[in-house]
Amino acid sequence: MKNMYSFGITELDEALGGGLEDGSVTILEDEMGVFSDILLSYFIARGLKRGDDVIVLLTEHPIQYYINMINILGVKADVAMEVGKLVFIDAFLSPFTVSRSLQRTKFAIRNVGSLSDIRQTLQSAIQSLGETDRLRIVIDSLSQFLPPMTQSPQPAAIFLQQQHVERNERGGVLLALVHRDGHSLHIVRSIEYIADIVLRMCFSESEKSKKDVLLYVLKTNDPLLFEKLQNKVFLCSYKQNRLLIHERDKIII
Amino acid sequence: MVAPLISEDIALDPSAFLGEYGGYIDELAIVAKAASGETLYQSSIAPSMMDKENFFERFSNIAKYLDISTYAVIHAFFDELFHKKFKSVSLNAEEIPVSATGFICPNKKGYWKYLAEIMVEIADLQVSGIILLDFRYPWRKYCFCTECIRDFRMLENLPVYFHYGLLEERIDLYEKWLKWRSGVLSDALKYFINHLNSQGKNIPVIVEVILDPISEMTSGVFEYFGQNLEELSKSVDGFILNIFPFSTIDKDVITDDVFTGIISLNKPIYLLYTKNLTESELEILKEIAKIVNAKKIFIKFAQIAS
Numbered sequence: 001m002k003n004m005y006s007f008g009i010t011e012l013d014e015a016l017g018g019g020l021e022d023g024s025v026t027i028l029e030d031e032m033g034v035f036s037d038i039l040l041s042y043f044i045a046r047g048l049k050r051g052d053d054v055i056v057l058l059t060e061h062p063i064q065y066y067i068n069m070i071n072i073l074g075v076k077a078d079v080a081m082e083v084g085k086l087v088f089i090d091a092f093l094s095p096f097t098v099s100r101s102l103q104r105t106k107f108a109i110r111n112v113g114s115l116s117d118i119r120q121t122l123q124s125a126i127q128s129l130g131e132t133d134r135l136r137i138v139i140d141s142l143s144q145f146l147p148p149m150t151q152s153p154q155p156a157a158i159f160l161q162q163q164h165v166e167r168n169e170r171g172g173v174l175l176a177l178v179h180r181d182g183h184s185l186h187i188v189r190s191i192e193y194i195a196d197i198v199l200r201m202c203f204s205e206s207e208k209s210k211k212d213v214l215l216y217v218l219k220t221n222d223p224l225l226f227e228k229l230q231n232k233v234f235l236c237s238y239k240q241n242r243l244l245i246h247e248r249d250k251i252i253i
Numbered sequence: 254m255v256a257p258l259i260s261e262d263i264a265l266d267p268s269a270f271l272g273e274y275g276g277y278i279d280e281l282a283i284v285a286k287a288a289s290g291e292t293l294y295q296s297s298i299a300p301s302m303m304d305k306e307n308f309f310e311r312f313s314n315i316a317k318y319l320d321i322s323t324y325a326v327i328h329a330f331f332d333e334l335f336h337k338k339f340k341s342v343s344l345n346a347e348e349i350p351v352s353a354t355g356f357i358c359p360n361k362k363g364y365w366k367y368l369a370e371i372m373v374e375i376a377d378l379q380v381s382g383i384i385l386l387d388f389r390y391p392w393r394k395y396c397f398c399t400e401c402i403r404d405f406r407m408l409e410n411l412p413v414y415f416h417y418g419l420l421e422e423r424i425d426l427y428e429k430w431l432k433w434r435s436g437v438l439s440d441a442l443k444y445f446i447n448h449l450n451s452q453g454k455n456i457p458v459i460v461e462v463i464l465d466p467i468s469e470m471t472s473g474v475f476e477y478f479g480q481n482l483e484e485l486s487k488s489v490d491g492f493i494l495n496i497f498p499f500s501t502i503d504k505d506v507i508t509d510d511v512f513t514g515i516i517s518l519n520k521p522i523y524l525l526y527t528k529n530l531t532e533s534e535l536e537i538l539k540e541i542a543k544i545v546n547a548k549k550i551f552i553k554f555a556q557i558a559s
Contacts, residue, residue, distance in 0.1 A: 051290065051300040062273050079298045079370050082363045084338060131337040 002151040005136055005173045007039065008046030012234065015217070016197075017225050020173045022134075024196040024221060025164045029188065034201045034213045035238050036177055040138050041066065042243055043175055045073035048080045052134040055125050057089040059112055059144035060178075063104045066140075080155045081105075087125045091118070091144070112144050117157055119162060134241050135172030137163075143179040146187060153183075153190035160194040196221040201236065213237070215245060254533075254541065256280045257554040258525065259312065261302060265554070267312040275319045282384055282551050285309045285325040285375050288355060290334025294378060298370050300334065310362075313379040316458045322381035325445035325460070329368060330357045331387035339364050341390065344397035346414040353391035359479070360437045365527065367447035376454035384493055384523075386461045388442070389478035390434065393417075405433055435481040442488045457490035459523060462515065464494045466503070470511045482518060491521035493551070496541065498527060502534050512545050524550040 006019035013019050020026050030036035030108070044066070048052045056066055070077040079084045081104075082084035091109035106127045111117050126135070145156045158176075180188055180200065192198050198219040204212040215234040220226045231247040257274070261284045286292050291302040294309040302308070313323040328343070332355065339361040340352040359363055390396055390442075394417045406415065409429060418428045439458055446458060460480075464470055468477040471494075475481055482492070493517060496502065515522065520547045526538055530552055538550050 048298075049300055074297050075300045076370060079367055083367045084363060085336065129338070132336070 002169075003134070005043075005052070005134070006046055006050075007042050008049070009039075009042055009243060009245050011247060012215070015229060015232065015234070015247070016220070017222065018228070020175065020197060022171050022173060022220065023168045024173050025160055025194070026173065026175045026197040026199065027160075027195040028175060028177050029193060029198065029200040029202070029218075030177060031179065031181040031202050034112060034203065035243070036201045037066075037140060038069070038243050039201065039236075040140055040175065040240055043136065044086070044138055045070050045075045047134075047136040048075045048077075048085060050134075051085075052136050053085055053087075053129045053132045054080075054136045054138065055087045055089065055122070055129075057091060057109075057118075057122065057137070058138045059091040060141055061171070062092055063088045063090055066118035069231060084129060087128060089121055089125050089253060091121075091251060107148075113155070115145075115159060118145070118159060120219075124134040132172070135170075137172065137174040139174070141177035141179060143177070143182050144193070146183055153187040156187075157190055157194055160191060164196070192219060195219065214248070254540070254550055254553050256282065256525070256549045258551040259283040259468050259554050261289070261291075261305070265553055267308065267315055270554075271312070271315045271319060271321070272458070275316075275321060279382070279413075280322045280324065280549055281312075281316060282324040282326050283309055283312050284328075285378070285380075286327040286332075286371055288328045288331050288333060288387075290332040290336075292371070294374070296371065296374055298367060298374075309375075310378055316378060317379045319412055322518055323379065324382045324384050325375045325376065325380045326384045327371065329385040329388040330359050330390075331355050332357050332364075335364060335367075337437070338452065339397040340398065342398045343392070343394035344402075345394060345418045352396060354535055356387070356391040356395070358396045358401060359390060359434075359441050360396065360398070360401050360404065365444050369445050369477045372458075373452050373454055374447055375454045376449060376452075377439045380456065382457035382459055382490065383461045384461065386495075387472075389463070389480055390440070393477050395479075401434070405430060408433065431476060431479070432481075434479045435475060435484065438479050439474045439481060439488070440451045441483040442485055446488050458488075459491040459493050459496050459521075460485055461525065462499060464511075465497050466506050467499045470506070471515050472511075482515060486518040486520050489520065491523060491525040491548075492518075493525050494541075494545070494547075495525045495527065496538060502537055504537050504540075507537065507541060507544075507546055512541075516545055522547050526550065526552050 003022035004018035028036055044054050044056060067077040071097040077086060088105040089107040090105050091112050107121050109117050109121045142156050166175055200216045200218055202212050202214060204214050213236040215236050217229040234245050235248045237244045256278055285294060292299045293302055295301055295306050316323045320405060335357055336355050339357045341356040341358040394434045420430050433489050462474055524542055524547045542550055
């Protein structure tokens with residue numbers, strides 16, 4: 001039986017055959033304004049609720065931002081941090097306020113442009129967990145590894161390739177956010193090729209429902225599953241601190 | 254006199270159980286945090302046991318309605334989920350370090366915070382008290398994990414490498430080590446109780462004490478399990494004597510003298526028996542209950558039903 005990592009959102013988990021498969025690397029593509037960070041928070045909170053080890057690498061938010069979101073989902077993030085089940089890597093505040101950042105985590109990346117810095121810090125964070133059976137790595141976001149002036153997907157692609165090999169050998173999953181509208185198409189495509197699973201959250205292109213946030217599964221490592229999912233669209237809504245994801249044809253819009 | 258202990262491995266429906274037996278009992282104990290590390294209620298920090306996410310709450314709510322006092326049982330320093338992270342390790346000369354399966358080192362402060370939060374959550378579930386099982390070191394040679402070695406070495410200015418055998422050779426040091434590790438356990442208990450009080454949860458906490466000839470009855474608990482009963486009695490609201498968990502119950506070794514120390518602490522005493530119970534064993538338990546003036550004998554539900 002496959003070892004799966006669920007989101008804690010029934011319909012999405014069922015559609016993905018139980019969640020993300022152990023050893024996989026997943027890209028979540030988003031665009032400005034969609035609540036992709038909420039989906040990431042669900043993935044983190046779900047992991048903590050079922051006893052997984054979770055590493056969260058942040059390049060665009062302070063740690064407190066995610067702590068608050070995890071708390072809202074009913075999981076005490078500070079206790080999870082205390083027992084070493086939840087480890088943050090700060091690549092957001094650290095370049096400017098190292099000392100303040102290090103009060104919340106031992107792990108900081110000073111230069112997000114340096115692949116070796118990112119990799120070494122991630123390795124140290126994984127080692128700090130000790131022996132781990134189940135590991136979730138969440139990155140918000142990979143886009144910062146690809147600064148706007150960079151016309152090459154190389155840094156993110158190399159990082160993902162390394163993770164692909166490591167997760168395959170050592171287990172665990174990686175879920176990384178990429179801002180689809182922040183890069184040229186060929187860069188996004190290059191990253192998609194490396195990932196095992198590609199999810200996309202974006203606004204509807206239809207004039208009638210252009211405020212709707214939709215979720216597509218663009219790629220999976222299981223051809224049979226992909227065949228089932230390739231024509232499906234999920235509608236996402238966030239109300240009263242709850243993220244709801246349903247197959248679009250199942251609900252009345 | 255006898256009350257059921259509902260453990261995590263028993264499949265029963267709370268309403269059916271209390272409907273059938275509720276009229277005969279005034280107290281019961283239910284496992285809230287299992288040895289696996291999972292909870293039998295919906296926790297915000299620990300994973301819940303599959304299909305038993307509301308087991309404890311359903312039990313305690315119905316019990317409260319029936320005027321039955323519920324005690325929540327927590328496996329304190331035994332947690333299969335955290336064992337890999339916070340394992341308790343023994344170390345002796347020329348032996349490879351051995352970790353006690355499932356046991357957590359009581360010196361892990363991060364785990365204290367975790368357990369304290371669990372106790373706060375449980376205190377909100379209509380309970381009359383919390384019973385801490387496995388509130389101890391696994392055995393005599395524990396713990397020599399990295400933190401324990403570091404902390405005791407700094408305290409006594411010891412060389413980098415030391416182990417149980419070396420301590421045993423130096424009686425003064427050995428005694429200091431026993432005192433130090435029992436102090437860790439007492440500090441953990443104080444931390445839990447202070448945390449409960451700081452959250453406004455003034456709930457009785459009862460600690461398990463192993464009574465077994467292998468570990469030299471109650472007089473051995475300091476050396477075997479690191480429990481300084483006198484020190485613990487300053488914080489706890491009672492002790493629950495786990496009767497002969499490792500050996501066959503033997504009437505001859507149970508004398509009044511065995512209990513003098515624990516009775517003198519003047520704390521309520523409960524009894525716990527976790528093995529299959531025969532009629533003669535029940536009689537022995539009743540005799541012990543008489544000696545220690547036990548408030549209750551907790552027995553696994555399966556035995557009571559039979």
